[in-house]
Amino acid sequence: MLYCYFTMTEPRKKVLVVDDDVILRELASDVLSEDFEVQTAQDGQEGWEKARAWLPDLVITDLMMPRMHGYELCSLIKGPNGLPGIKVLVSSSKTFTTDVSQAMDAGADDYLVKPYRPAEMLERAHKLLSGALPAAAAQAPAPAAATTPSPAPAAAPGAGSRQLYVRFWGTRGSCPTCNSKVAGYGGNTACTELRIGDTLFIFDCGTGLRELGDSLAAEFKGRPLAGHIFVGHTHWDHIQGFPFFVPFYNPANTFQLYSVHGAHGGLGSIFSKSMSLDYFPIPLSSLGGRLDFVELKGPVDIGGARVTFQHMNHPGVCIGFRVETQGRIITYLSDHEPFSRLGGASELSLRQDGEIAAFARGSDLVIMEAQYTEQEYAARKGWGHGTYEDAAKLALASGARRLAITHHDPYHSDAMLDEYIEHCRSLIRKGGGATECFGAREGMRMDL
Ligand SMILES: [Zn+2]
Ligand SMILES: [Zn+2]
Missing domain, CATH: 3.60.15.10 (Ribonuclease Z/Hydroxyacylglutathione hydrolase-like)
Structure with a gap:
């Protein structure tokens, strides 16, 4: 007798890893790829662009990055003109309690201190995506309009030009x-x-x-x-x-x-x-x-x-x-x-x-x-x-x-x-x- 099993597999959830440290970015990507579809970005600016284009289920972001830091990325995703439904896990080596509370204020759903065990990262991601962790109570502040640098002002007059x-x-x-x-x-x-x-x-x-x-x-x-x-x-x-x-x-x-x-x-x-x-x-x-x-x-x-x-x-x-x-x-x-x-x-x-x-x-x-x-x-x-x-x-x-x-x-x-x-x-x-x-x-x- 021949048995046929048809399993309905859900599409893999999507995780975007944002980190300027290439070693940690690749490590997180390798670990998460076991269970999720993963993309990476090397700073907050690229992370924001990829998040808008790809609409991941979860963004895992570092805090201290060039071009755009993690607080701003978090505020953009969770703000009124953001990307509803995307969870954010902040992962940083900063251990100051101020940073944890500021990240949560900016809308982060969870905070994971680096260095972490790979299994812990995977577990946090699963918990956030299954809804087992409550979202941060605080609402993200409205993102401010981007500031555009003005043309450099005329040089001030002063002493010699080589000082x-x-x-x-x-x-x-x-x-x-x-x-x-x-x-x-x-x-x-x-x-x-x-x-x-x-x-x-x-x-x-x-x-x-x-x-x-x-x-x-x-x-x-x-x-x-x-x-x-x-x-x-x-x-x-x-x-x-x-x-x-x-x-x-x-x-x-x-x-x-x-x-x-x-x-x-x-x-x-x-x-x-x-x-x-x-x-x-x-x-x-x-x-x-x-x-x-x-x-x-x-x-x-x-x-x-x-x-x-x-x-x-x-x-x-x-x-x-x-x-x-x-x-x-x-x-x-x-x-x-x-x-x-x-x-x-x-x-x-x-x-x-x-x-x-x-x-x-x-x-x-x-x-x-x-x-x-x-x-x-x-x-x-x-x-x-x-x-x-x-x-x-x-x-x-x-x-x-x-x-x-x-x-x-x-x-x-x-x-x-x-x-x-x-x-x-x-x-x-x-x-x-x-x-x-x-x-x-x-x-x-x-x-x-
Ligand atoms: Zn000071
Ligand atoms: Zn200070």
Whole structure:
């Protein structure tokens, strides 16, 4: 007797893996291919395009990626103009609780910490697709309209066109401070000026930005001023000087402010909210000067310089910058807690730390945070900051010519900082490095 079995097989569900790390992307793809139809994308932008075209059942996305990060991809998929019915699993090596909650706020259905066991990835995917895990309760915020870079403003008049220097206007981290014990290094928070010929660059808008604004107003007097402001992230100590920058109020002036899309919305909306009436008497829309917000998707070329960015390990979205111009490289890395500090010496953590070092490789000047001593760090692990030893390691791994330590803890006096920076120097020497290390001080100018 002949028995015939006809089995009705359901079509395989579709999973899109979005990750800029080729090893993890291929690993996830191999594992998931056992049970699903899989496609891959190498960053959020490609992920969004493939998700719209292919309509997968599940998107598994990394957070820190070039062009578009995972929070934005998540917000786009889950937003009102998104792709209903698609589940999102965020998979990241970031272990800060802030990142987990921000990913869920952006609409993620689940969060899987890297490195993971392949079986765990497969299990999470099955659970999400069978509906066994509840979707995140929070509704995704509306995605902001894409910001288009405006044409570069006319170069500001100024000194000779070949000058290249850095000046520190704020070197303190977390909170401004003012007393006689910190006067040497200064009490204003993060703000660094870079002049390349006649082009003005500013990195971060901490309280140091106020004095930079006064200095520029005096330098340019009645002449129009244009500038390019790069903001690594929007924690208070990096934006608190923003409303006090006098040149913003002059209608003749033009500025472009660059960063990436926020975890909860557009860059412009973050700054607009920071100046809402609950926080400041003058709304952003009332600034007299022109201010364009540019959400970075890749390198930008400005005034003969190329600026690239790299995601840092800090709660929320945080990027560092590398500027290449006139055969010189300046790298700005703040705020950052090395991956191996949190993830141990795993292959993944070491590779990620290696990527940060590679980003700074060959720099004439690395401006890097070091907020804690090793002893302090033990009680502050997971706060998103590193130590003097971490800065020394970065100097050795990158082979930078100079290392400026910044983002000084508000509790560190001048005497303590002198000692800690000397310790950092000795670590570099012991490691066989030749990097010249110093503590960034308010008002300090360095020609490159
Ligand atoms: Zn900071
Ligand atoms: Zn921060």
